[in-house]
Amino acid sequence: MIFALVPPDHGAAIPALADSSSAAGMIGSILVIAVVVLIIVGGYFAQKKRAEQLMRFAQAKGLTYEKRNDAWANMDWGYPFGAGRAQKARHVMTGHLNGRPVVTFAHEYTTGSGDDRRTVHTMVTAIQIPRAFPKLEVGLEGITGRFARKLGFKDIELESEAFNRKYKIQCDNRKFAYDVLHPRFMEWMTAIDSNGFTIAGPYVVIHRTGRLKEQEIDANFAYISAVIEHMPGFVWANAR
Known part of the structure; x- marks a missing residue:
């Protein structure tokens, strides 16, 4: 069996390494979105709890x-x-x-x-x-x-x-x-x-x-x- 050395193809595409700055930016965006969602959800449940509290108060007062x-x-x-x-x-x-x-x-x-x-x-x-x-x-x-x-x-x-x-x-x-x-x-x-x-x-x-x-x-x-x-x-x- 004869093996032939094949010279490298300098025109071939070289796989690109991941851009660390882009990855960090994406993670930052995800964190911002997550925080916003948590604030919205937290606000909703806080308002719901407050409404229930005031409803009980009103009922107690007639x-x-x-x-x-x-x-x-x-x-x-x-x-x-x-x-x-x-x-x-x-x-x-x-x-x-x-x-x-x-x-x-x-x-x-x-x-x-x-x-x-x-x-x-x-x-x-x-x-x-x-x-x-x-x-x-x-x-x-x-x-x-x-x-x-x-x-x-x-x-x-x-x-x-x-x-x-x-x-x-x-x-x-x-x-x-x-x-x-x-x-x-x-x-x-x-x-x-x-x-x-x-x-x-x-x-x-x-x-x-x-x-x-x-x-x-x-x-x-x-x-x-x-x-x-x-x-x-x-x-x-x-x-x-």
Whole structure:
């Protein structure tokens, strides 16, 4: 048997070694995707757990729970309603307290875009009353005050200078504002360091910056009930 040496074919393709930088880049991309998936899945289960927790809380309080109902996000209740875009109402709890319809929920709206995109969270609580009144907004400077002035509302000055320095009052019906915010009412609000309130039609509403906190719900309802009790009797008699 004769063996012949075959010279190497210099034109033949040489197998390429794997590019380590490309492999590292692929692994990095896979890790990024995996992290994103974990965040999404983790967020979903966290939201699900939170919804179940709040549902149990609402049931214990005799309230009805809805995970989301954006009809409540579009109420004409002053700030934060009408601010930003993509308004949402999450974790909506409705029911009755001392015969009055009540609601509390987590309000959200979005501002900015891209890297400047931001979601603003507010806890909203309201009690429905048997009369419809003109809109009256009483809020601290920097929250209701600036927002209302952007919409063209002017501040109302009351008898108490201390109250005027602390609060901004907006109301189209100045007489109604003066009637509601009588001296004892202003003294009470100042004494408890109140953040204010809004009367809008047949609702008395308050909002608190931040996410919904179930441990604050009872106190919020109690505060609104106290606001209602401080409204003088002749105001109710003159209401439609």
